[in-house]
Amino acid sequence: IEERAADASTPRAGPIPPSQRSDMVGSAEGVTEMAFDASVLRERDFRDTRRRIQLLARLPDIVAGSVDDEELLVRVSDTLLRATPSASAVAIVRANVPEPMGAGDEKPSNEHPSKMKVLHYDCRENGAQQHSVSSRLVTTALQRRESVLHLWETERNGGIEFTAAENVDWAFCVPLRSEACAGWAIYVAGSRALGSNWKELADDSATLADRLGDDVKFAEVVGSLISGIRQTSHFQQRHLAMRRFFAPVVLDALSGQDPQSWLQPRQCDLSVMFCDLRGFSRTSEMQSDQLLLLLEQVSAALGVMTRHILDTGGVIGDFHGDAAMGFWGWPIELQLSDPHSDLSASAHVVASVLAAARAAAGIRMDYAMGQTEFRCGIGIASGSAVAGRIGTVDQVKVTAFGPVVNLASRLEGLTKHFGVEVLMDHASASALQAWLGQDEFTEEPSPFRLRKLGRVRVAGMKIPVDVYQLVVPSGGTQDLTDSQIDAYEQGWDEFAKGDWDSAYQRLLELPAWDRPKDVLLRLILQHHRIAPSGWEGVLDFPK
Template sequence: MPDLIAQGPRMSDRWRRALPVANEADQPAPSVCLGRAEGTWQIDWDDRISRRHALVTLQSDGKVLIERLESGRNPIFHSGQRRDRFTLGAGEHFVIGRTTFTLAQRPVVNADSAEPLGVTEHAFDRAALRRQGFRDAARRIDVLSRLPDLIAGSSTDTELLVRVAGVLLQATPDASAVAILQVLDQDADPDDGGAVDVLHYDSRSADSQGPNPSARLARRAVRSGESVLHLWGSGSRRGSGGGTAYTASEDVDWAFCVPIRSDACRGWALYITGQLGIHGGASLEQSLQAAPTDLQDDVKFTELVATTLGNLRQVRSLQRRQAGLRRFFAPVVMEALATRDADEVLEPREADVSVLFCDLRGFSRRSEEASDQLLDLLTRVSEALGVMTRHILDRDGVVGDFHGDAAMGFWGWPLDQDDAPGRACRAAIAINEEFLTAATGANRPMSGFRCGIGIATGRAVAGRIGTIDQVKVTAFGPVVNLASRLEGMTRPLSAEILIDEATADFVRHSLPPSVARVRRLLRVRPAGFQAAIDVCQLLPPAGPQSPLADADLLRYEAALDALILGRWDEAFAALHEVPAADRAKDFLTATIARHGRVPPPGWDGVIDLPKG
């Protein structure tokens, strides 16, 4: 894999990044932009590089195409000449301003199929490292103090690994190269093989490929959970008679690997390799013996970097999970989840819930009328669904699911809510009011749409289904089916909001008439139901949105009582005293008229409601 290395005037002014490859064989690789603007491969240390200076594109032959953009003010030099467009091969470089860019091949991981010769292994005890202080504490502390801000400022994992590798190279003077590796099969025997991927690689020298990381060393460190150091004697170097292909090369004496102990970085490890510092006339053998102690500060520092990296990715993982949950949970629920174990809280369990189904009316007709403007229709439907979910979340509910052009929400889980029916009813009234208001404005995106809402309260199983990354929360049980059926009844019964008796009882005793009113609408036996149910209508306070006075509701309920008792003439007369604006009375009036104002044989006060 080809990497591009940028090196500025200072040693710290550098990065190494992998060039993107084509996603498909017959497609070109995506280009990257060099510059100082956000969204580019930034070279923020060089003011001679423009905000967007040049494009870099990997070609099918392995070479890289460099193209200067019109916005690139200063020239690009390649092979000593100003060039606006040219190709670059492995090991070649070009210069912009005070920065040199070199194309290098990323080393692969050595398979280490044979036991290496002349290698000494040393494992570091974590507890002992923590007790041991830094010998150059001032310098280490200075770097550590800047580490969280430095790597936390990266917006992507790729940028994060670039910064981590840069920090480790700067903080480890004798290091030749740094790699972030991932051991794919952590349970495999370290000596029996197993794939190891290079997530990122950086070396101090841009002129050579750099030493290959050792798969065996990475596997041993990850498997043991300890930092492991390998040292090579003079006989184990390439070209010096040892003949081993194990990580060692002419300019490498040691390598150590530090595992990242975090669920967010499973199998990850930081791998650093370099040369021994031979001082004071010491022999190579003496330096090898002293290496575990001499490298102890570097290993300890790398462990701190590994801990910081693991914690940061763990936090980001939690943030991604919370971002996904915000689609379903209100802020107050999210706050509660933040103080408890989310997996335990979201585990499916039985709970007393109030379920709301809200269906969009007019969608089929609008889709036929707008068949040549489907994107515009999608925008309007999305806004309508957004109204439903917003009011569910505003009342601390859970958005359970979407069914075509309908939304389902519920209350009472994952937190117990004694006032769950009231919250559901307040949400329903607010949703319906917003739809009614929008229907009067021709230029409003939701104009032409209405809604039907059903609410039921009872026992259900609620919880999370799916995986952590593809989480979905919903509720199961007869109460959910009942809420859905109530929503389906709103059309034939000409009522915007229908609720079951359990929800209606809460409204009567716990919500003031200034918030909501309720009336018994009829007793029905829906298709597929064995038992009859009492269907009630939820109404807003008397006013512009509800022209019916409280006395009108009492007249309707008196008519319903007469109908149930079989006094249909009395019921028919009473219904005609209810204002004509009450469309819900039409269903009973039509039913009585269809039977000639005479109850059918075996009348039990229940109307059988056909399906559909």
């Protein structure tokens, strides 16, 4: 038993005799406090079992029919008033309280909640004055995570002025135990004078507490139902929000797991893709007086990309105006169709290439049909990165971080210089080539082809990288043949070795519409077909 003073909003009563304090937490001058363990309440039988069961049977339909939180709280308060004859008022409150007590704590904190808001208040008599809600009772119940009852007597020492005015001599508080109802509690106050045949209990607080135990248990059941409904709604809303960024296969694999856990940043192998819309600046200048129409066109074009990211098990990482970023390999590892393949590490690379090829073909088709003014440039890079919930205390987002992310962004920018749709780094190209080399692709044409465009040093990076073009067939006259791809790669080898005259002759064999060769020819002509002194075989692309 702990002795402590009641706060100004808690009416006072005499203590219960020690012989009757079976579940009493504390008694101080003017107030008796009793806590109800949830497991004990579950074992307790209702006195009026038939009536309680009838109320509980109707409760799911009453509560589930609520269209929003406001209507839910109205229905819950009305149900509690009907189920508790001696209750004069019901309130649903939300409070910020100190941390719950640990096992070694001897008593709850006397601190009041920093903020307590009455979400809904209902009373039995229309127009009756609203009772004050005891902040100490709410704090104690939320801290203990147990239902707590306060008892007092209005006749003690001539009565207490404010309790007589409010006509209440008991109150209990039931905390709601779910993430979606953090800090929520049901507060019920009333008078024994309102209950039938309860007047004889005026001098028997222990018996009164036992009678009220039925009402506390019923309120616990109602609170569990509210918590369950709001938790389910919370999960549904979170699931819908995550569907915008995570593929269904990812969400299914993670169902039942705590998002706070798997969203934590961790290092893993990723394939990262950046997609930028070509022609945005020109189109925005032409449509400066129709910006909403421009936004719709950009959203539709980016929608082609994001749809294929999600369809291949990727994550939508970020948007930058007319560009989108996606990545594969987090929060779960993707698997190839053959579970026995030793190329499982290539799964996220293959997925990123599938998404890039399909998106490039889709945007290209829309452009050809006049449905959009945009083309696209896509960069893909693979390697180690940190993925998860990343940001500052003010703003966080699910994305990826690391040099491989920067490289993917730089490769996307290089698509403008080379005049191609999709570029990838050596790691991605090697993984794709290994996958294409499996037996299942040897009897029919490969769905993808790669062309090594050269060795480049991108802006902001010192180490040069080999870049490859993903040749996405268009079905038209400007599709590269295998011999043309070989001719370019031989021309590049000669160019890298410094034999610029031979490279020039070989590159001239390529069709006029092939843009990558122009990058090499331009540099060759600028130096009159002679490699400059100190030539390293690397193309520099400064910012």
